[in-house]
Amino acid sequence: xxxVRCIELGGPDKLRVEDIERPEPGVxxxxxxxxxxxxxxxxxxxxxxxxxxxxxxxxxPGMEVAGKVTALGPNVDGLExxxxxxxxxxxxxxxxxxxxxxxxxxxxxxxxxxxxxxxLPVAYGTAHLGLDRRARLRPGETxxxxxxxxxxxxxxxxxxxxxxxxxxxxxxxxxxxxxxxEHGADHLINYTECAFKDRVRELTAGKGADVIxxxxxxxxxxxxxxxxxxxxxxxxxGFASGRIPQAPANLTLVKNMAIMGVFWGxxxxxxxxxxxxxxxxxxxxxxxxxxxxxxxxxxxxxxTGQAIADLMERRAKGKIVVxx
Numbered sequence: 001x002x003x004v005r006c007i008e009l010g011g012p013d014k015l016r017v018e019d020i021e022r023p024e025p026g027v028x029x030x031x032x033x034x035x036x037x038x039x040x041x042x043x044x045x046x047x048x049x050x051x052x053x054x055x056x057x058x059x060x061p062g063m064e065v066a067g068k069v070t071a072l073g074p075n076v077d078g079l080e081x082x083x084x085x086x087x088x089x090x091x092x093x094x095x096x097x098x099x100x101x102x103x104x105x106x107x108x109x110x111x112x113x114x115x116x117x118x119x120l121p122v123a124y125g126t127a128h129l130g131l132d133r134r135a136r137l138r139p140g141e142t143x144x145x146x147x148x149x150x151x152x153x154x155x156x157x158x159x160x161x162x163x164x165x166x167x168x169x170x171x172x173x174x175x176x177x178x179x180x181x182e183h184g185a186d187h188l189i190n191y192t193e194c195a196f197k198d199r200v201r202e203l204t205a206g207k208g209a210d211v212i213x214x215x216x217x218x219x220x221x222x223x224x225x226x227x228x229x230x231x232x233x234x235x236x237x238g239f240a241s242g243r244i245p246q247a248p249a250n251l252t253l254v255k256n257m258a259i260m261g262v263f264w265g266x267x268x269x270x271x272x273x274x275x276x277x278x279x280x281x282x283x284x285x286x287x288x289x290x291x292x293x294x295x296x297x298x299x300x301x302x303x304t305g306q307a308i309a310d311l312m313e314r315r316a317k318g319k320i321v322v323x324x
Contacts, residue, residue: 001019001020001021001096001097002017002018002019002020002096002301002324003017003018003020003060003092003094003096003301004016004060004061004062004095004304004305004322005017005018006046006047006057006059006060006061007058008057009047011048011309012044012047012304012308012309012312013305014047015047015304015305015308017301017304020060020095023097023098024071024073024099025072025099026073026074026099027074028074028101028102029073029076029101030069030071030076030085030087031071031097031098031099031100032065032069032070032085032087032097032098032099032100033068033070033096033097034066034067034095034096034097034098034324035065035066035068035324036065036114036115036117036321036322036323037093037094037095037118037322037323037324038064038093038119038122038123038151038319038320039299039304039307039311039316039320039322040063040064040123040311041215042122042265043061043062043311044308044311044312046061046091047061047308052263052265055091059092060092060094061091061092061093061094062091062093062094062095062322063091063093063265064086064087064088064119064120064122065086065087065089065093065098065118066084066085066086066087066114066117066118066120067084067087067114068083068085069081069083069085069105077102079102084107084114085105085107085108086106086109086117086121086279087100087104088100088104088105088265089104093322094301094304095324096301096324104268109283109287110287112286115295115298115321116293118321119151119318119319119321120279121279122152122264123154123155123293123319124158125264125278126152126155126237126264127152127155127156127160128155128159128278129264129267129278130156130235130237130260130262131143131156131160131211131213132281133278134235134261134262135211135233135235135260137210138163138165138210139163139164140164140165140166141210141211142165142168142203142209142210142229143156143160143166143209143210143212143213144168144170144200144209144212144224144227145157145160145167145168145169145170145180145185146170146212146213146214146215146216146220146224147216147240148169148171148176148180148185149169149171149176149177149180150215150240150314150316151316151319151320152215152237152238153171153180153213154179154180154294155291157183157185158184158290158291158292159285160211160213161183161290162285162290162291165211166186166187167187168185168186168188168189168200168203168209169187169188169189170188170189170190170191170220171190172190172191173192176317177189177190179294179317183294191220196223197226200227201227207229208228209224209229209232210229210231210233211234212224212227212228212233212234213235214237216239216241217236217239217240217244217245218239218241219241221234221236222245225248225257230255230256231257231258232255232257232258233258235260235262236259236260240314293319294318294319296316296317296318296320297316297320297321298321298322298323299321300322300323301322301323301324303322304322
Protein backbone atom coordinates (compact mmCIF):
# COMPACT_ATOMS: atom_id res chain seq x y z
CA UNK A 1 0.00 0.00 0.00
CA UNK A 2 1.04 3.64 -0.38
CA UNK A 3 1.96 5.86 2.55
CA VAL A 4 3.62 9.21 3.16
CA ARG A 5 6.99 8.67 4.83
CA CYS A 6 9.13 10.93 6.96
CA ILE A 7 12.63 9.54 6.36
CA GLU A 8 14.52 12.44 7.91
CA LEU A 9 13.43 15.29 10.13
CA GLY A 10 12.75 18.55 8.35
CA GLY A 11 10.17 20.49 6.39
CA PRO A 12 7.23 19.11 4.42
CA ASP A 13 9.32 19.10 1.24
CA LYS A 14 11.21 16.09 2.61
CA LEU A 15 8.12 13.86 2.78
CA ARG A 16 7.87 11.06 0.23
CA VAL A 17 5.15 8.64 -0.86
CA GLU A 18 6.38 5.06 -0.74
CA ASP A 19 5.02 1.54 -1.04
CA ILE A 20 5.08 -0.19 2.34
CA GLU A 21 3.74 -3.46 3.67
CA ARG A 22 0.05 -3.50 4.57
CA PRO A 23 -0.15 -3.51 8.39
CA GLU A 24 -1.93 -6.20 10.40
CA PRO A 25 -3.82 -5.31 13.58
CA GLY A 26 -2.57 -6.68 16.88
CA VAL A 27 -4.39 -7.27 20.13
CA UNK A 28 -6.92 -4.49 20.75
CA UNK A 29 -6.30 -2.89 17.35
CA UNK A 30 -8.23 -2.37 14.13
CA UNK A 31 -7.15 -1.61 10.58
CA UNK A 32 -8.91 1.21 8.75
CA UNK A 33 -9.12 2.02 5.05
CA UNK A 34 -8.56 5.76 5.12
CA UNK A 35 -11.15 7.96 3.42
CA UNK A 36 -9.64 11.14 4.80
CA UNK A 37 -6.91 12.27 7.17
CA UNK A 38 -7.13 15.72 8.74
CA UNK A 39 -4.06 17.97 8.50
CA UNK A 40 -2.99 19.62 11.75
CA UNK A 41 -0.32 22.09 12.82
CA UNK A 42 1.07 19.31 15.00
CA UNK A 43 1.91 17.40 11.79
CA UNK A 44 4.29 20.19 10.82
CA UNK A 45 5.98 19.92 14.22
CA UNK A 46 6.26 16.15 14.40
CA UNK A 47 8.07 15.91 11.04
CA UNK A 48 10.61 18.45 12.36
CA UNK A 49 11.11 16.67 15.68
CA UNK A 50 9.51 19.59 17.57
CA UNK A 51 6.37 17.89 18.85
CA UNK A 52 5.75 16.44 22.32
CA UNK A 53 5.81 12.96 20.75
CA UNK A 54 8.88 11.94 18.71
CA UNK A 55 8.38 8.67 16.82
CA UNK A 56 11.37 6.72 15.53
CA UNK A 57 12.35 7.30 11.89
CA UNK A 58 11.05 6.44 9.39
CA UNK A 59 7.39 7.02 10.18
CA UNK A 60 4.14 8.11 8.59
CA PRO A 61 2.57 11.27 10.04
CA GLY A 62 -1.18 11.90 10.28
CA MET A 63 -3.08 11.78 13.57
CA GLU A 64 -6.82 11.76 12.77
CA VAL A 65 -8.66 9.72 10.16
CA ALA A 66 -12.08 8.61 9.03
CA GLY A 67 -12.72 5.47 7.04
CA LYS A 68 -13.97 1.89 7.08
CA VAL A 69 -12.87 -0.95 9.33
CA THR A 70 -11.10 -3.58 7.19
CA ALA A 71 -9.71 -5.90 9.88
CA LEU A 72 -10.09 -6.56 13.60
CA GLY A 73 -7.35 -7.75 15.90
CA PRO A 74 -7.96 -10.11 18.85
CA ASN A 75 -10.00 -8.83 21.80
CA VAL A 76 -11.83 -6.09 19.90
CA ASP A 77 -15.51 -5.65 20.78
CA GLY A 78 -18.13 -3.21 19.56
CA LEU A 79 -16.72 -2.74 16.07
CA GLU A 80 -17.25 -4.67 12.86
CA UNK A 81 -15.74 -4.90 9.39
CA UNK A 82 -17.15 -2.36 6.95
CA UNK A 83 -18.21 0.03 9.70
CA UNK A 84 -17.56 3.72 9.04
CA UNK A 85 -15.58 5.17 11.92
CA UNK A 86 -13.40 8.03 13.09
CA UNK A 87 -10.03 7.15 14.61
CA UNK A 88 -7.26 8.95 16.48
CA UNK A 89 -4.06 7.37 15.24
CA UNK A 90 -1.35 9.67 16.60
CA UNK A 91 0.75 8.82 13.53
CA UNK A 92 0.20 6.77 10.40
CA UNK A 93 -2.86 8.52 9.00
CA UNK A 94 -1.42 9.75 5.70
CA UNK A 95 -1.70 6.34 4.10
CA UNK A 96 -4.16 4.12 2.28
CA UNK A 97 -4.67 2.04 5.44
CA UNK A 98 -3.70 2.53 9.06
CA UNK A 99 -3.69 0.66 12.36
CA UNK A 100 -5.52 2.30 15.24
CA UNK A 101 -6.14 1.22 18.85
CA UNK A 102 -9.78 0.15 19.11
CA UNK A 103 -10.21 2.35 22.19
CA UNK A 104 -9.50 5.39 19.98
CA UNK A 105 -12.08 4.47 17.34
CA UNK A 106 -15.64 5.79 17.43
CA UNK A 107 -18.58 5.45 15.04
CA UNK A 108 -18.72 8.18 12.43
CA UNK A 109 -21.60 10.57 13.17
CA UNK A 110 -24.63 9.39 11.21
CA UNK A 111 -24.94 10.86 7.73
CA UNK A 112 -21.64 12.73 7.87
CA UNK A 113 -19.30 12.58 4.88
CA UNK A 114 -16.15 10.76 6.04
CA UNK A 115 -13.95 13.49 4.55
CA UNK A 116 -15.69 15.99 6.81
CA UNK A 117 -15.55 13.54 9.71
CA UNK A 118 -11.76 13.36 9.33
CA UNK A 119 -11.62 17.04 10.27
CA LEU A 120 -13.44 16.58 13.57
CA PRO A 121 -11.35 14.93 16.29
CA VAL A 122 -8.37 17.21 16.87
CA ALA A 123 -9.92 20.62 16.14
CA TYR A 124 -13.34 20.11 17.69
CA GLY A 125 -11.99 17.87 20.45
CA THR A 126 -9.46 20.53 21.44
CA ALA A 127 -12.08 23.28 21.30
CA HIS A 128 -14.65 21.38 23.35
CA LEU A 129 -12.33 19.99 26.02
CA GLY A 130 -10.57 23.34 26.27
CA LEU A 131 -13.72 25.42 26.66
CA ASP A 132 -15.81 22.94 28.62
CA ARG A 133 -13.47 20.90 30.83
CA ARG A 134 -10.57 23.32 31.23
CA ALA A 135 -12.06 26.83 31.11
CA ARG A 136 -15.59 25.91 32.30
CA LEU A 137 -17.04 28.44 29.90
CA ARG A 138 -20.48 29.58 31.08
CA PRO A 139 -23.46 30.95 29.14
CA GLY A 140 -23.33 34.72 28.91
CA GLU A 141 -19.55 34.94 29.21
CA THR A 142 -17.35 36.57 26.58
CA UNK A 143 -15.01 34.31 24.62
CA UNK A 144 -12.11 35.73 22.61
CA UNK A 145 -10.87 33.37 19.87
CA UNK A 146 -7.59 34.01 18.07
CA UNK A 147 -6.83 32.50 14.67
CA UNK A 148 -10.58 32.25 14.27
CA UNK A 149 -10.60 31.12 10.63
CA UNK A 150 -8.21 28.20 11.15
CA UNK A 151 -9.28 24.65 11.94
CA UNK A 152 -9.14 24.77 15.73
CA UNK A 153 -10.04 28.47 15.96
CA UNK A 154 -13.16 28.07 13.82
CA UNK A 155 -14.14 25.05 15.89
CA UNK A 156 -13.79 27.16 19.05
CA UNK A 157 -16.07 29.80 17.56
CA UNK A 158 -18.80 27.21 16.93
CA UNK A 159 -18.37 25.37 20.22
CA UNK A 160 -18.33 28.64 22.16
CA UNK A 161 -21.56 29.79 20.52
CA UNK A 162 -23.22 26.44 21.25
CA UNK A 163 -22.20 26.83 24.90
CA UNK A 164 -23.91 30.23 25.07
CA UNK A 165 -20.97 32.62 24.94
CA UNK A 166 -20.62 35.93 23.14
CA UNK A 167 -17.76 35.26 20.72
CA UNK A 168 -15.16 37.81 19.63
CA UNK A 169 -13.04 36.54 16.72
CA UNK A 170 -9.64 37.83 15.63
CA UNK A 171 -7.87 37.17 12.34
CA UNK A 172 -5.48 38.85 9.94
CA UNK A 173 -7.80 39.67 7.02
CA UNK A 174 -11.36 40.53 6.11
CA UNK A 175 -11.99 37.28 4.24
CA UNK A 176 -10.86 35.22 7.23
CA UNK A 177 -13.10 37.21 9.54
CA UNK A 178 -16.02 36.70 7.15
CA UNK A 179 -15.65 32.95 7.63
CA UNK A 180 -15.68 33.37 11.40
CA UNK A 181 -18.86 35.45 11.14
CA GLU A 182 -20.51 32.78 8.98
CA HIS A 183 -19.81 30.27 11.74
CA GLY A 184 -21.28 32.33 14.53
CA ALA A 185 -18.81 34.98 15.72
CA ASP A 186 -20.61 38.00 17.20
CA HIS A 187 -17.77 40.52 16.86
CA LEU A 188 -14.80 40.65 14.48
CA ILE A 189 -11.35 42.18 14.94
CA ASN A 190 -8.69 42.49 12.25
CA TYR A 191 -5.55 42.60 14.39
CA THR A 192 -3.49 44.06 11.53
CA GLU A 193 -5.57 47.23 11.69
CA CYS A 194 -5.68 47.88 15.43
CA ALA A 195 -4.54 46.66 18.83
CA PHE A 196 -7.11 43.97 19.56
CA LYS A 197 -6.83 44.55 23.32
CA ASP A 198 -8.33 48.01 22.94
CA ARG A 199 -11.21 46.76 20.82
CA VAL A 200 -11.91 43.90 23.26
CA ARG A 201 -12.09 46.36 26.14
CA GLU A 202 -14.43 48.55 24.10
CA LEU A 203 -16.73 45.64 23.24
CA THR A 204 -16.88 44.49 26.87
CA ALA A 205 -17.33 47.93 28.45
CA GLY A 206 -13.85 47.73 29.94
CA LYS A 207 -14.28 44.32 31.55
CA GLY A 208 -12.24 42.21 29.13
CA ALA A 209 -12.76 38.66 27.87
CA ASP A 210 -13.73 35.97 30.38
CA VAL A 211 -12.07 33.21 28.35
CA ILE A 212 -9.36 33.56 25.69
CA UNK A 213 -8.65 30.70 23.27
CA UNK A 214 -5.12 31.12 21.90
CA UNK A 215 -3.60 28.76 19.31
CA UNK A 216 -1.20 31.49 18.15
CA UNK A 217 1.08 32.39 21.06
CA UNK A 218 3.85 34.96 20.70
CA UNK A 219 2.74 38.58 20.61
CA UNK A 220 -0.92 37.55 20.54
CA UNK A 221 -0.52 35.86 23.93
CA UNK A 222 1.27 38.88 25.35
CA UNK A 223 -1.50 41.25 24.24
CA UNK A 224 -4.18 38.85 25.50
CA UNK A 225 -2.88 39.30 29.04
CA UNK A 226 -3.84 42.98 28.70
CA UNK A 227 -7.51 42.37 27.86
CA UNK A 228 -8.51 39.46 30.06
CA UNK A 229 -11.24 39.90 32.65
CA UNK A 230 -11.01 39.48 36.41
CA UNK A 231 -10.94 35.72 37.07
CA UNK A 232 -10.43 35.17 33.36
CA UNK A 233 -9.04 31.97 31.86
CA UNK A 234 -6.45 32.00 29.09
CA UNK A 235 -6.22 28.73 27.18
CA UNK A 236 -2.80 27.92 25.74
CA UNK A 237 -3.63 25.80 22.67
CA GLY A 238 -0.53 26.18 20.51
CA PHE A 239 2.17 28.43 19.12
CA ALA A 240 1.41 28.94 15.43
CA SER A 241 3.34 32.22 15.56
CA GLY A 242 6.51 30.26 16.27
CA ARG A 243 7.32 31.92 19.61
CA ILE A 244 6.52 30.34 22.97
CA PRO A 245 5.60 33.28 25.22
CA GLN A 246 6.31 33.90 28.89
CA ALA A 247 3.73 35.29 31.34
CA PRO A 248 4.63 37.77 34.11
CA ALA A 249 3.41 36.12 37.31
CA ASN A 250 2.26 39.43 38.77
CA LEU A 251 -0.45 39.74 36.11
CA THR A 252 -1.95 36.41 37.10
CA LEU A 253 -2.05 37.65 40.70
CA VAL A 254 -3.61 41.06 40.23
CA LYS A 255 -6.37 39.73 37.94
CA ASN A 256 -6.91 36.40 39.71
CA MET A 257 -6.54 34.91 36.25
CA ALA A 258 -5.65 31.37 35.22
CA ILE A 259 -3.42 30.26 32.35
CA MET A 260 -4.39 26.76 31.28
CA GLY A 261 -2.78 24.34 28.88
CA VAL A 262 -4.92 22.33 26.44
CA PHE A 263 -3.19 19.21 25.14
CA TRP A 264 -6.12 17.25 23.74
CA GLY A 265 -4.06 14.25 22.67
CA UNK A 266 -2.93 13.53 26.24
CA UNK A 267 -6.45 12.40 27.14
CA UNK A 268 -5.97 9.32 24.93
CA UNK A 269 -3.66 7.89 27.60
CA UNK A 270 -4.49 9.87 30.73
CA UNK A 271 -8.30 9.73 30.68
CA UNK A 272 -9.79 8.25 27.46
CA UNK A 273 -13.33 8.29 28.87
CA UNK A 274 -13.21 12.08 28.86
CA UNK A 275 -12.35 12.06 25.15
CA UNK A 276 -15.12 9.56 24.35
CA UNK A 277 -17.73 11.59 26.22
CA UNK A 278 -16.57 14.78 24.50
CA UNK A 279 -16.89 13.21 21.06
CA UNK A 280 -20.41 11.99 21.92
CA UNK A 281 -21.38 15.55 22.82
CA UNK A 282 -19.92 16.89 19.58
CA UNK A 283 -21.78 14.21 17.58
CA UNK A 284 -25.04 15.30 19.18
CA UNK A 285 -24.34 18.95 18.40
CA UNK A 286 -23.58 17.98 14.80
CA UNK A 287 -26.94 16.23 14.63
CA UNK A 288 -28.62 19.37 15.97
CA UNK A 289 -26.93 21.44 13.25
CA UNK A 290 -25.04 23.56 15.79
CA UNK A 291 -21.68 22.61 14.26
CA UNK A 292 -20.83 22.95 10.58
CA UNK A 293 -17.22 21.83 10.01
CA UNK A 294 -15.53 23.58 7.10
CA UNK A 295 -13.18 21.56 4.91
CA UNK A 296 -11.92 24.19 2.49
CA UNK A 297 -9.69 21.94 0.40
CA UNK A 298 -8.66 18.30 -0.08
CA UNK A 299 -5.30 16.99 -1.27
CA UNK A 300 -4.17 13.70 -2.74
CA UNK A 301 -1.67 11.56 -0.87
CA UNK A 302 1.17 12.75 -3.12
CA UNK A 303 0.36 16.37 -2.17
CA THR A 304 0.53 15.87 1.60
CA GLY A 305 3.71 17.93 1.85
CA GLN A 306 1.99 20.82 0.08
CA ALA A 307 -1.01 20.50 2.41
CA ILE A 308 1.22 20.80 5.47
CA ALA A 309 3.11 23.72 3.88
CA ASP A 310 -0.16 25.54 3.18
CA LEU A 311 -1.15 25.10 6.81
CA MET A 312 2.23 26.34 8.06
CA GLU A 313 1.99 29.43 5.86
CA ARG A 314 -1.57 30.13 7.07
CA ARG A 315 -3.03 29.74 3.60
CA ALA A 316 -5.69 27.33 4.85
CA LYS A 317 -9.16 28.28 6.06
CA GLY A 318 -11.06 25.88 8.27
CA LYS A 319 -9.64 22.38 7.91
CA ILE A 320 -7.79 20.73 5.04
CA VAL A 321 -7.89 16.97 4.51
CA VAL A 322 -5.73 14.45 2.65
CA UNK A 323 -7.80 11.87 0.77
CA UNK A 324 -5.65 8.86 -0.19
